[in-house]
Amino acid sequence: MQQVLSFVESNKERYLAQLKELLAIPSVSSQSTHNADTRGCAEWVATEMRAIGMNNVQIFETPGHPIVYSEWMGAPGKPTVLFYGHYDVQPVDPLNLWTSPPFEATIRGDNLYARGSADDKGQIFIHFKSIEAYMKNQGKLPVNIKMLIEGEEEVGSANLDNFVKEHKELLKGDLVLISDSSMFAKGIPSVCYGLRGLAYMEVEVTGPNTDLHSGSFGGSLHNPIQALSEMIASLHDKNGKITVKGFYNDVRPLSNVERAAFKKLPWNDKKYAKGLGLKQLYGEKGFTTLERLWARPTLECNGIWGGYTGEGAKTVLPAKAFAKISMRIVPDQDSTKIARLFENHMKKIAPKTVQVKVTALHGGEPAITPIKSPGVQAAVAALEKGFGKKPLYQREGGSIPIVVQFKKLLGLDTVLLGFGLPDENAHAPNEYINLDNFFGGIRTSVHFYNELPKYWKNK
Numbered sequence: 001m002q003q004v005l006s007f008v009e010s011n012k013e014r015y016l017a018q019l020k021e022l023l024a025i026p027s028v029s030s031q032s033t034h035n036a037d038t039r040g041c042a043e044w045v046a047t048e049m050r051a052i053g054m055n056n057v058q059i060f061e062t063p064g065h066p067i068v069y070s071e072w073m074g075a076p077g078k079p080t081v082l083f084y085g086h087y088d089v090q091p092v093d094p095l096n097l098w099t100s101p102p103f104e105a106t107i108r109g110d111n112l113y114a115r116g117s118a119d120d121k122g123q124i125f126i127h128f129k130s131i132e133a134y135m136k137n138q139g140k141l142p143v144n145i146k147m148l149i150e151g152e153e154e155v156g157s158a159n160l161d162n163f164v165k166e167h168k169e170l171l172k173g174d175l176v177l178i179s180d181s182s183m184f185a186k187g188i189p190s191v192c193y194g195l196r197g198l199a200y201m202e203v204e205v206t207g208p209n210t211d212l213h214s215g216s217f218g219g220s221l222h223n224p225i226q227a228l229s230e231m232i233a234s235l236h237d238k239n240g241k242i243t244v245k246g247f248y249n250d251v252r253p254l255s256n257v258e259r260a261a262f263k264k265l266p267w268n269d270k271k272y273a274k275g276l277g278l279k280q281l282y283g284e285k286g287f288t289t290l291e292r293l294w295a296r297p298t299l300e301c302n303g304i305w306g307g308y309t310g311e312g313a314k315t316v317l318p319a320k321a322f323a324k325i326s327m328r329i330v331p332d333q334d335s336t337k338i339a340r341l342f343e344n345h346m347k348k349i350a351p352k353t354v355q356v357k358v359t360a361l362h363g364g365e366p367a368i369t370p371i372k373s374p375g376v377q378a379a380v381a382a383l384e385k386g387f388g389k390k391p392l393y394q395r396e397g398g399s400i401p402i403v404v405q406f407k408k409l410l411g412l413d414t415v416l417l418g419f420g421l422p423d424e425n426a427h428a429p430n431e432y433i434n435l436d437n438f439f440g441g442i443r444t445s446v447h448f449y450n451e452l453p454k455y456w457k458n459k
Contacts, residue, residue: 018048069146164410176406202359207224267289
């Protein structure tokens with residue numbers, strides 16, 4: 001192990017030079033003008049996989065951008081890790097807000113700035129280098145590894161599900177490892193073990209059969225905007241609790257261990273509120289802010305519109321009003337069930353003066369990997385050795401749909417071992433990866449592959 005870690009320390013400059021080469025490829029998956037660049041990035045990844053010692057390197061074509069696969073299966077009897085990442089990146093607009101060119105990786109202070117530095121090229125590159133360190137010094141890895149790197153994550157991974165379904169045997173493993181997330185804060189290594197899911201709805205409220213003059217008709221009928229606003233306002237009670245009947249029936253309660261783990265995180269409500277320009281926070285009574293952010297379900301109005309919203313005045317009484325409503329859900333809630341409960345509730349509370357139509361736009365399930373699972377415990381041990389301090393546990397309030405799909409299609413739990421930071425500007429100008437996290441991530445990756453078999457024995 002020491003030889004492997006020494007190799008990492010002595011190759012830092014080379015790592016940065018190679019990473020800058022990868023970051024220079026403008027693999028923007030959403031823009032057809034960059035299709036050739038995205039293809040070129042897939043080929044760069046495949047070439048790198050071969051160079052670090054991976055076998056069976058393949059570029060799989062899809063109706064969109066290619067998927068790159070490789071494997072090293074020379075550790076019989078040891079667990080098999082399916083590592084997932086993506087080589088595509090977000091657009092760079094607005095370009096004028098970048099301090100340095102987005103595809104010319106630039107070091108300023110302790111950070112490396114470039115599009116894709118944190119999301120996700122820099123983080124997949126971390127694992128390339130830890131694998132290389134093993135292969136160059138020991139000629140083998142402590143575990144079996146399969147790598148699946150796609151080029152469409154930033155546009156919804158439209159072709160990934162079908163690929164996984166068609167290649168279940170190829171992708172067979174014991175757990176999934178993803179590095180495409182953030183630590184709790186700089187200097188605070190943490191392992192994420194849970195994600196919320198999503199149920200996203202659109203509500204349409206119809207009143208009269210046409211827009212009307214508010215002077216001639218106002219006072220004789222229920223304005224759809226008013227009716228919709230009243231319905232939305234009733235979706236929470238005075239304690240911030242969601243009023244949809246049955247909404248909380250399947251919510252898995254937080255364990256005492258989890259609540260204690262959250263309390264260890266350096267969190268300050270006043271500082272959080274100040275950073276958002278707020279005088280006071282709001283949420284479900286009886287839970288801390290972190291518990292509400294990560295482990296409690298929510299219901300939010302994402303948009304509301306109707307009538308006239310242009311310049312100047314138009315005294316219209318609209319025929320229709322609309323709203324977008326999202327619900328973040330937690331284990332063991334089901335997005336389809338929650339969507340149905342929401343639709344039934346909205347129709348039940350709708351006044352007889354209007355008609356209501358509810359449409360489910362899309363959904364995704366929550367995911368959780370038990371804290372005591374071998375993968376999470378190996379990640380905790382690896383982070384402590386890689387960063388020199390005991391890591392903390394966290395969940396994430398957002399969703400990573402592929403985590404749910406890996407569980408559904410392959411039966412595999414996922415370990416989220418992220419090395420980004422919350423303020424890394426992942427989809428914004430001046431995206432960066434902190435260099436301490438980058439090199440600490442390589443050390444942690446080295447340790448994770450070494451630690452996993454030890455914990456797997458006790459599974």
